[in-house]
Amino acid sequence: MIELSVVMPCLNEAETLAICIEKAKTSISGMAIEAEIIVSDNGSTDGSQDIAKLHGAKVVDVIEKGYGNALKGGIEASRGTYIIMADADDSYDFSDLEPFVSKLREGYDLVMGNRFKGGVEKNAMPFLHKYLGNPVLSFLGRLFFGIKIRDFHCGLRGFSKKAYNMMDLRTTGMEFASEMVVKSKLKGLKITEVPTTLSVDGRSRPPHLNTWSDGWRHLRFLLLYSPNWLFLLPGIVLMLFGTLGFLFIGAKPTDINGITLDVHSLLYASAFILIGFQFVVFYGLTKIFAVENGLLPKSSRYANLFKFLNLERGLLLGLLILIIGISLSVNAYLEWQDVAFGNLNTTETLRIVIPAVMSLQLGVQIILFSFFFSILGLKNKD
Numbered sequence: 001m002i003e004l005s006v007v008m009p010c011l012n013e014a015e016t017l018a019i020c021i022e023k024a025k026t027s028i029s030g031m032a033i034e035a036e037i038i039v040s041d042n043g044s045t046d047g048s049q050d051i052a053k054l055h056g057a058k059v060v061d062v063i064e065k066g067y068g069n070a071l072k073g074g075i076e077a078s079r080g081t082y083i084i085m086a087d088a089d090d091s092y093d094f095s096d097l098e099p100f101v102s103k104l105r106e107g108y109d110l111v112m113g114n115r116f117k118g119g120v121e122k123n124a125m126p127f128l129h130k131y132l133g134n135p136v137l138s139f140l141g142r143l144f145f146g147i148k149i150r151d152f153h154c155g156l157r158g159f160s161k162k163a164y165n166m167m168d169l170r171t172t173g174m175e176f177a178s179e180m181v182v183k184s185k186l187k188g189l190k191i192t193e194v195p196t197t198l199s200v201d202g203r204s205r206p207p208h209l210n211t212w213s214d215g216w217r218h219l220r221f222l223l224l225y226s227p228n229w230l231f232l233l234p235g236i237v238l239m240l241f242g243t244l245g246f247l248f249i250g251a252k253p254t255d256i257n258g259i260t261l262d263v264h265s266l267l268y269a270s271a272f273i274l275i276g277f278q279f280v281v282f283y284g285l286t287k288i289f290a291v292e293n294g295l296l297p298k299s300s301r302y303a304n305l306f307k308f309l310n311l312e313r314g315l316l317l318g319l320l321i322l323i324i325g326i327s328l329s330v331n332a333y334l335e336w337q338d339v340a341f342g343n344l345n346t347t348e349t350l351r352i353v354i355p356a357v358m359s360l361q362l363g364v365q366i367i368l369f370s371f372f373f374s375i376l377g378l379k380n381k382d
């Protein structure tokens with residue numbers, strides 16, 4: 001029975017592939033473990049496939065392009081109980097896989113390498129990656145998802161085949177690495193990290209990684225998988241600021257340190273409320289889309305979403321706000337009528353018209369979105 005599969009994604013790695021395979025074989029021999037080495041080739045044209053076979057590795061040809069596709073092809077072809085993956089550029093230490101296997105045997109589902117604990121060789125990591133990209137993205141990962149690891153993007157990591165199947169990974173590019181960590185947390189899997197080293201890339205050609213575009217793909221992924229931070233919290237903050245604006249300047253102008261806030265500020269306050277509401281609605285839509293398409297796991301909170309946001313409550317709330325808007329509009333009309341539809345005191349009129357227009361818009365939006373959420377809820381109930 002094969003206990004360990006070592007998977008190396010490969011795209012024209014002829015210069016370093018043999019070194020990585022031999023290092024992995026040395027580590028496997030030292031652990032006296034039944035293992036296999038899989039080279040998941042993504043269309044190499046430099047003879048990498050022949051090199052892999054010559055050194056005793058199993059070659060899996062993956063037609064679909066992309067880092068994630070290459071890894072998925074190799075992982076799904078593996079037969080080991082545990083899997084360790086890393087790039088075949090000789091920057092990761094395949095000769096010391098024992099700490100990963102030990103943690104997996106202890107029952108951890110995902111074991112991440114930590115290059116900052118193990119040591120980063122001089123010039124092994126670009127300046128922007130070391131001091132900006134990795135620290136920022138790792139911080140956001142901890143903040144958004146509560147994942148207590150320090151090196152979110154280490155490419156050397158181990159996991160059980162069972163855990164991999166539970167992750168249900170969907171992405172095909174560089175963000176595959178982020179999805180693995182996020183999904184592990186969302187699925188309630190046990191995560192830990194062990195020190196590992198990072199050496200200078202052994203290839204003479206530039207790496208496949210593109211600093212800005214791949215960094216953006218990782219950041220975009222983190223944001224899309226955390227609708228609370230992307231939509232819900234900004235929406236609540238905007239609506240809170242807008243509501244405070246109405247409380248302070250809705251009835252009369254307010255002076256703050258010599259600055260007068262009047263109807264012009266009231267207009268922005270109404271915009272904050274409307275924009276904030278849109279953010280909250282998009283949170284709900286994103287959550288539903290992500291869960292129903294298998295991108296996020298279902299939770300009790302998700303089920304309660306449809307219990308709380310039902311059609312009847314939405315219609316009632318929307319109707320009440322709509323009535324407020326209509327009442328204020330009628331009031332503004334009557335004041336206009338009192339002056340025989342002539343000139344009005346603009347400031348005093350806007351103090352009525354702005355809340356009226358905002359209430360009309362908000363009421364209609366709540367009613368429409370209540371119907372839409374109700375339609376989505378039909379599928380959820382089925």
